[in-house]
Amino acid sequence: MKVHGTKINPMSSPSQQWNSELYQTSHSFVWQYGRDLLALLDAKPGERVLDVGCGTGQLTAEVAQSGTDVVGIDSSPEMIQSARANFRHLRFELFDVASLPYEAEFDAVISNAALHWVRDQRGAISSIARALKPGGRLVFEMGGYGNLRRVLESSYRALTSLGVPDPEKLVTWYFPSIGEYASLLESRAFLVNFAVLFERPTNLEGGEDGFAKWIDMFGKFATSAVSPEQHETLVRRWEEFARPAMFRHGVWTIDYKRLRMLVTKK
Numbered sequence: 001m002k003v004h005g006t007k008i009n010p011m012s013s014p015s016q017q018w019n020s021e022l023y024q025t026s027h028s029f030v031w032q033y034g035r036d037l038l039a040l041l042d043a044k045p046g047e048r049v050l051d052v053g054c055g056t057g058q059l060t061a062e063v064a065q066s067g068t069d070v071v072g073i074d075s076s077p078e079m080i081q082s083a084r085a086n087f088r089h090l091r092f093e094l095f096d097v098a099s100l101p102y103e104a105e106f107d108a109v110i111s112n113a114a115l116h117w118v119r120d121q122r123g124a125i126s127s128i129a130r131a132l133k134p135g136g137r138l139v140f141e142m143g144g145y146g147n148l149r150r151v152l153e154s155s156y157r158a159l160t161s162l163g164v165p166d167p168e169k170l171v172t173w174y175f176p177s178i179g180e181y182a183s184l185l186e187s188r189a190f191l192v193n194f195a196v197l198f199e200r201p202t203n204l205e206g207g208e209d210g211f212a213k214w215i216d217m218f219g220k221f222a223t224s225a226v227s228p229e230q231h232e233t234l235v236r237r238w239e240e241f242a243r244p245a246m247f248r249h250g251v252w253t254i255d256y257k258r259l260r261m262l263v264t265k266k
């Protein structure tokens with residue numbers, strides 16, 4: 001898939017393995033920022049809501065607080081196991097978003113920080129559309145065009161310095177522009193009601209170690225391309241190249257850029 005200067009090769013790296021414990025202890029900012037989506041979702045008591053890529057379930061639980069009947073789905077067994085352990089009263093299922101078993105069952109679908117991980121975008125959008133009732137809404141936030149530009153550029157420099165060829169090809173994230181994703185959605189039964197692409201610089205927890213922890217959680221595309229002996233050198237060089245733009249007064253700041261949309265099924 002070719003995306004405005006971001007070359008995506010869906011087969012170039014193994015699927016992400018999720019460390020649900022590290023996710024919950026050091027990366028809670030992901031679902032904390034996701035709370036902004038709840039206002040856009042505006043869920044009503046009694047509505048059936050599907051949370052796509054629910055991770056460890058914190059946002060799913062907040063959706064449930066509106067009195068909705070909510071189901072969380074995720075393709076990672078580790079994440080689903082943690083979500084079930086965290087929220088025993090809620091329903092979580094192990095499904096890939098591109099092959100959901102639901103037919104016109106949900107009033108709304110919410111998805112935070114998950115869709116840019118999905119390899120089969122067309123399959124995912126069709127599958128979500130099938131799961132929604134006619135007129136149902138999809139509210140989501142994902143990485144958008146230009147997301148992580150500095151993080152990625154510094155990773156490419158570090159990987160190149162260790163002899164890894166074509167490091168851009170290791171990246172499987174999909175960060176679309178508004179126009180590109182709107183076209184995809186409109187070609188798959190949706191109408192766009194609201195769309196915004198915005199910068200959201202995000203401070204990491206952990207002081208000096210914050211970026212190394214972020215790499216541990218989200219940087220597998222790069223760390224899995226080097227030998228275990230080179231791992232530490234890669235992380236140190238990645239930090240070194242990123243530091244001038246991303247480390248100030250003892251805090252690492254990641255250059256996130258988010259695409260947030262509300263769309264309805266025709």
Ligand SMILES: C[S@@+](CC[C@H](N)C(=O)[O-])C[C@H]1O[C@@H](n2cnc3c(N)ncnc32)[C@H](O)[C@@H]1O
Pocket residue numbers: 018030031034052053054055056057058059073074075076079095096097098111112113114115117118119
């Ligand atoms: C960064 S986490 C976000 C989790 C949660 N939405 C939150 O706000 O904390 C991304 C999640 O997307 C899930 N994911 C990635 N690809 C997926 C797919 N094809 N189908 C379902 N879930 C997927 C991952 O397993 C992971 O749990």
